[in-house]
Amino acid sequence: MVKVVKFGGSSLADAEHFKQVASIIKADPARKYVVPSAPGKRSKEDTKVTDMLYHCYEMITARENIDEYYDQIKARYNQIIAELGMSFDISGELEYVKSAMQHSSGRDYAASRGEYLNGLILAKYLGYDFIDAENVIFFKDNGTFDEEKTNVALTEELKKHEHAVIPGFYGVMPNGTIKTFSRGGSDITGSIVARAANADLYENWTDVSGFMMADPRIIDDPCSIKTITYRELRELSYMGATVLHEDAIFPVRYAKIPINIRNTNRPEDEGTMIVSDTNDYDTQRIITGVAGKKGFTVITIEKDMMNSEIGFGRKVLEVLEDNEISFEHLPSGIDNMSIVVSTTEFEPHKDKVITSINRMVRPDSIVVENGLALIATVGRAMIKAKGTAARVFNSISGADVNIRMIDQGSSEISIIVGVEEHDFDKALRAIYGEFVK
Ligand code: ASP
Numbered sequence: 001m002v003k004v005v006k007f008g009g010s011s012l013a014d015a016e017h018f019k020q021v022a023s024i025i026k027a028d029p030a031r032k033y034v035v036p037s038a039p040g041k042r043s044k045e046d047t048k049v050t051d052m053l054y055h056c057y058e059m060i061t062a063r064e065n066i067d068e069y070y071d072q073i074k075a076r077y078n079q080i081i082a083e084l085g086m087s088f089d090i091s092g093e094l095e096y097v098k099s100a101m102q103h104s105s106g107r108d109y110a111a112s113r114g115e116y117l118n119g120l121i122l123a124k125y126l127g128y129d130f131i132d133a134e135n136v137i138f139f140k141d142n143g144t145f146d147e148e149k150t151n152v153a154l155t156e157e158l159k160k161h162e163h164a165v166i167p168g169f170y171g172v173m174p175n176g177t178i179k180t181f182s183r184g185g186s187d188i189t190g191s192i193v194a195r196a197a198n199a200d201l202y203e204n205w206t207d208v209s210g211f212m213m214a215d216p217r218i219i220d221d222p223c224s225i226k227t228i229t230y231r232e233l234r235e236l237s238y239m240g241a242t243v244l245h246e247d248a249i250f251p252v253r254y255a256k257i258p259i260n261i262r263n264t265n266r267p268e269d270e271g272t273m274i275v276s277d278t279n280d281y282d283t284q285r286i287i288t289g290v291a292g293k294k295g296f297t298v299i300t301i302e303k304d305m306m307n308s309e310i311g312f313g314r315k316v317l318e319v320l321e322d323n324e325i326s327f328e329h330l331p332s333g334i335d336n337m338s339i340v341v342s343t344t345e346f347e348p349h350k351d352k353v354i355t356s357i358n359r360m361v362r363p364d365s366i367v368v369e370n371g372l373a374l375i376a377t378v379g380r381a382m383i384k385a386k387g388t389a390a391r392v393f394n395s396i397s398g399a400d401v402n403i404r405m406i407d408q409g410s411s412e413i414s415i416i417v418g419v420e421e422h423d424f425d426k427a428l429r430a431i432y433g434e435f436v437k
Contacts, residue, residue, distance in 0.1 A: 005093060006168065006190030007047055009040025010207040011264035012015045012118055013082030022126055031159065031203070033193050035168045036122050037175045037186040039076055040121035050169075050183075051116040053101075057110040062100055068100050077117055088124050089120055090100050093117060109178040115186060118261065119167030128163040133189065137171025137317040139179045144170070145188075147251070154196035166193055187248035192260070194281040195251040202252055202259045204244060209263040211236070211243055213289045214432050216424050223436055225288055235378045235414045239291035249274070278380070279341025286385045287435045291376035292428060294421045296328065297343045298351075298405065302336040303363040312361055315335065319356040323349040328374070329407050331417065340403065340418065343370055372404060377431055378414040389415050395434035401427045410423025 001279065007021050025031045026391040052073050059066045074094050083089050097113045110311040116132070122131035136154040150171070168186025175177050181188045187204060194202035211233075212222040228236075230253050237246050243261055253257060259274040268319030305313055316337065320327055329340040346353070354366055382388045392415050397401055418425045 002032055002197050002199045002204055003028065003030040003201045004035065004197055005031045005036065005195040005203045005205060006186060007034040007264065008186065008204075008206045009037040009050070011040075011205050012036055012038075013040045013042045013046075014120070016082050016337055017264065018080060018084055018122065018125060018269075020264055021122070021205070024264065025126060025361035027267075030200070033161075033197055034122065034126070034128065034163075034165045035186060035190040035193055036115060036118050036165065037168050038118050039080070046237065049073060049118075050111055051426065053110045053114050054107070057107050059423065066098070066102070067070050070088065081121060084121075084125055086121075086125060086247045090117065090120065093120065095354045100185045108170065108180045112167075112178050113137060115169045119165050123165035126163070126165065126274045128165050131157060131161065131164045131166045131167040133167050133170050134178060136166070137189065137192065138151075139171055139173050141174055143173075143179065145181070150192060151196055153170060154193065155198075158193075163220075168195045181247070182245075183246040184242075185247075187245035188251070189250040191251040194257050194259075194397040195255045198255070199386055200255055202257055203250075203262055204259055205262045205264045206243060207245060207263065207265060208261075209266055211289065211437060213287075214428065218428050219432050222432070225272050226270070227275055227278055228288055229278060229380055230274060232378050232380055232413055233274055235376055235434050236289050236291045239293050239374065241378050244274075248402050262317075285379070285432075285435065286381045286388055287377055287379035288362045288381075289379075290375065290377045290428060290431050290435075291422060292373055294373040294424055295341050295343045296345050296372040296374055297368060297374055297420070298418070299339045299346075299357075300336060300365075300367045300369070301357065301361070301363045302365045304335055304362065305334045306337065306363075309361075315360040316357055319353055319360060322356070323353055325349060325353070329405070331405055331407050338372070340354065340405065371421045371429075372418045373421045374405075374416055374418050375424070375428055375431065376414045377435075380413050382415070391434055392417065392431055394429040397425050399426050399430035402432065 011017055011021055040048050050314050054132055056066050056070060077090055079091060101110045103193050121132060134272060136157050138149045140146045149211055168189035169340055170180045190202060190204060209224060211225040211228060214222040215226055216222055230249050256276045262271040263269050325337050325339055357366060377392050401419055401423040403417050403419060407416040
């Protein structure tokens with residue numbers, strides 16, 4: 001049995017958390033490979049080390065002196081080492097990093113050192129080997145992750161180590177420079193390592209006990225989700241339910257390695273299992289979760305006999321493409337078609353888009369409305385449960401909220417409705433209340 005464990009920044013923010021992390025790792029001999037983030041916030045007002053490193057980079061670019069500011073970063077690592085009672089001297093590493101940053105090693109290099117230094121300390125503390133991500137995580141020239149090369153190299157490397165720490169968040173470009181994933185990217189490294197180790201489980205330790213069925217800022221004390229499929233998670237994270245980096249799913253998904261989201265501060269909680277498939281429809285609630293987001297615009301185009309006009313849809317979408325706008329949804333009728341786009345993406349190109357659509361397809365009318373919120377009700381059990389859509393719609397209208405758009409999509413595991421932004425919370429509560437009694 002092999003488990004790959006990833007610990008987020010809040011789980012490694014100070015010495016106390018390091019101790020907790022070590023006891024979690026040592027409690028299960030299967031926890032062989034560890035992927036750490038950089039030290040996160042110790043309190044609400046605190047700054048993550050990654051953000052401090054980005055700031056150093058900006059100061060250097062602005063030709064400011066970083067001595068004093070960098071001392072704070074040093075202090076964070078030195079304090080962790082001292083409070084762990086270790087006799088580990090990291091000052092040479094800290095000086096090297098500072099000087100490399102000052103000698104234009106780049107923004108990503110600077111940011112990545114948070115994980116690198118934390119990884120060195122954690123490896124020493126656990127008595128595990130240290131594998132520098134720069135030797136095993138590869139990017140291509142165009143900046144995308146090189147999955148094949150990485151998997152071959154990492155699989156080989158892991159075979160040489162019984163236990164190892166591999167820092168998250170970064171890898172190397174073909175020309176040898178350091179590149180990071182996007183923010184929160186240690187989740188991705190964890191997933192890549194899990195795949196290469198052919199792990200039985202990828203445990204992702206954070207500061208919450210998994211996913212909630214709804215946003216706790218809107219729903220009081222929502223129920224937690226025990227199991228969720230990758231597909232359901234994708235639908236919910238599209239709506240902004242973030243606990244895990246979206247790209248962290250792909251490496252383990254094909255290898256069918258489940259991800260377990262766990263809480264470092266409450267290791268007794270089971271957390272949420274993210275799995276490729278599950279058959280426990282009977283014990284499962286009809287809906288797995290409900291999430292949504294604001295900030296959408298609907299462009300509604302009407303034209304008589306639109307349905308028989310060949311190429312109509314393509315021309316309209318071409319206009320969006322030319323303006324580099326992606327569309328989120330495309331509900332359409334017989335003589336009309338609506339395009340839902342992100343308001344921030346659309347607004348700067350609005351006039352040009354409307355003029356072009358008018359020219360390309362000569363519609364009877366185009367109406368643009370802002371202020372739309374989308375809510376997705378997601379559940380794998382919906383496929384078998386009759387009347388779910390009716391319950392979603394009835395609950396919303398029962399709350400006196402007008403539904404502006406419906407999109408059941410083809411996935412069958414989610415029903416998406418559009419409502420006015422000011423009705424967002426009300427509609428979300430109504431749906432949650434309907435299915436979770
Ligand atoms: N430290 C990086 C960040 O803050 C990566 C991570 O924590 O996953 O984005």
